[in-house]
Amino acid sequence: MNAAxxxxxxxxxxxxxxxxxxxxxxxxxxxxxxxxxxGTKATLKSLTPEQLANVGAQAVLANAYHLYLRPGADILDxxxxxxxxxxxxxxxxxxxxxxxxMSLGVGFKKVIDMNGMGSDKxxxxxxxxxxIDNEGVTFKSHLDGSKHRFTPEISMQxxxxxxxxxxxxxxxxxxxxxxxxxxxxSLNERTHPWAVRSLTxxxxxxAERSHRPPQALFGVVQGxxxxxxxxxxxxxxxxxxxxxxxxxxxxxxxxIGEIVGWMSQELPEDKPRHMLGISEPDDIFACIENGADTFxxxxxxxxxxxxxLYTLDGRVNITNAKYRRDFSTFDSxxxxxxxxxYTCAYLHHLFKADELLSNTLATIHNERFIVRLxxxxxxxxxxxxxxxxKQIYLTRYYAKK
RNA sequence: GCUGGGGUAGUGAAGCGGUCAAACACAACAGACUGUAAAUCUGUCCUCUUUCGAGUUCGCAGGUUCGAAUCCUGCCCCCAGUA
Numbered sequence: 001m002n003a004a005x006x007x008x009x010x011x012x013x014x015x016x017x018x019x020x021x022x023x024x025x026x027x028x029x030x031x032x033x034x035x036x037x038x039g040t041k042a043t044l045k046s047l048t049p050e051q052l053a054n055v056g057a058q059a060v061l062a063n064a065y066h067l068y069l070r071p072g073a074d075i076l077d078x079x080x081x082x083x084x085x086x087x088x089x090x091x092x093x094x095x096x097x098x099x100x101x102m103s104l105g106v107g108f109k110k111v112i113d114m115n116g117m118g119s120d121k122x123x124x125x126x127x128x129x130x131x132i133d134n135e136g137v138t139f140k141s142h143l144d145g146s147k148h149r150f151t152p153e154i155s156m157q158x159x160x161x162x163x164x165x166x167x168x169x170x171x172x173x174x175x176x177x178x179x180x181x182x183x184x185x186s187l188n189e190r191t192h193p194w195a196v197r198s199l200t201x202x203x204x205x206x207a208e209r210s211h212r213p214p215q216a217l218f219g220v221v222q223g224x225x226x227x228x229x230x231x232x233x234x235x236x237x238x239x240x241x242x243x244x245x246x247x248x249x250x251x252x253x254x255x256i257g258e259i260v261g262w263m264s265q266e267l268p269e270d271k272p273r274h275m276l277g278i279s280e281p282d283d284i285f286a287c288i289e290n291g292a293d294t295f296x297x298x299x300x301x302x303x304x305x306x307x308x309l310y311t312l313d314g315r316v317n318i319t320n321a322k323y324r325r326d327f328s329t330f331d332s333x334x335x336x337x338x339x340x341x342y343t344c345a346y347l348h349h350l351f352k353a354d355e356l357l358s359n360t361l362a363t364i365h366n367e368r369f370i371v372r373l374x375x376x377x378x379x380x381x382x383x384x385x386x387x388x389x390k391q392i393y394l395t396r397y398y399a400k401k
Numbered sequence: 402g403c404u405g406g407g408g409u410a411g412u413g414a415a416g417c418g419g420u421c422a423a424a425c426a427c428a429a430c431a432g433a434c435u436g437u438a439a440a441u442c443u444g445u446c447c448u449c450u451u452u453c454g455a456g457u458u459c460g461c462a463g464g465u466u467c468g469a470a471u472c473c474u475g476c477c478c479c480c481a482g483u484a
């Protein structure tokens with residue numbers, strides 16, 4: 001009913017679930033498939049919005065948990081919303097804080113592992129900061145230890161104050177280390193009821209806050225790597241009036257495409273599907289082939305800040321000694337600002353000297369690399385060359401590893 | 402010249418008779434990072450060995466001791482104060 005979001009499909013790929021399309025939001029249109037960089041705290045670390053736009057980003061994704069703690073969602077509301085606050089005029093997404101329920105709770109780091117190593121050892125050495133129940137989550141701020149509580153309703157209230165074009169339902173992100181029984185319980189007792197509650201509150205807020213552009217809400221599918229649970233979760237959410245869907249949670253890398261395919265088959269054709277937290281080239285190809293439309297991920301930015309840069313031949317660490325006297329540009333195949341203007345030796349030096357510009361230049365390159373990859377995939381769907389492109393690209397990318 | 406302090410691995414710096422190949426920090430080298438508790442984290446870092454382990458070290462040369470980076474003697478350097 002509301003005009004929060006329109007999704008149009010332009011091309012479909014024969015023999016696969018891949019499609020190209022347009023997501024039309026109050027702040028503009030996103031050509032899909034698309035990679036959406038993450039600006040957790042209303043900034044993509046080390047980049048100005050202009051630099052972010054120049055990298056080709058069509059939208060940015062912020063996080064309700066972080067903005068709630070600082071500066072406070074009310075401040076974003078007063079500022080006129082996320083776009084105005086951060087001086088970004090293109091579409092925006094906000095995550096619900098659901099990820100933090102996991103990362104602050106059952107564990108840190110290891111639980112995101114997609115290889116299902118089967119390790120169920122203590123998940124991180126840090127103190128547990130979040131406790132989940134069927135109503136919501138109580139957590140301690142990682143900033144000052146103060147106690148807070150998120151429920152689906154509160155998350156939606158925060159996300160409406162943040163004012164992103166696309167919001168996500170408050171969910172529980174489980175891990176591959178959780179048992180099947182736990183996955184079932186999580187779905188039935190929390191993620192699904194919370195989706196209903198998120199939607200109800202969201203609709204109420206959209207009506208109440210009619211002075212602001214209508215916001216869209218994506219339901220989040222969970223179910224780890226179990227086919228029955230993924231299909232059941234997708235089917236359940238498909239029955240609700242969401243504007244689109246987030247495909248989240250514990251995905252095994254080896255069959256990530258298959259898992260996405262299960263969900264795509266159950267979800268409505270005409271709603272966009274967003275992959276939460278995915279950005280490795282092989283994963284991106286697999287997900288798009290199986291029906292994913294958009295992606296967000298911190299990895300290109302974080303990995304870049306730590307000195308790892310993408311190339312068509314795989315990821316390399318620019319901090320390696322072999323770059324010390326390498327006065328060639330980093331990647332002659334890349335059209336980003338960094339690669340057009342700086343040498344390997346200079347980038348190497350910036351990292352070694354711990355200079356702030358290293359973060360900026362590396363982030364520009366990595367974000368451009370992944371954004372462009374998805375842009376190229378989109379083009380390959382339109383002209384029907386997707387499978388050739390995928391084969392050639394991935395063969396080269398993983399040749400050395 | 403005298404008086405006092407000091408010379409420890411790439412650097413700084415602990416150790417002051419045995420559990421010391423020698424804490425710690427930095428540098429160096431390599432790796433990791435998938436809805437950001439990340440400008441973070443992990444490993445290596447005298448030599449040889451894949452591991453186990455073996456072999457040489459604590460300014461230099463002697464000595465005491467079952468045993469020395471640690472004690473003694475001489476020498477060589479450095480720093481501070483003073484002639």
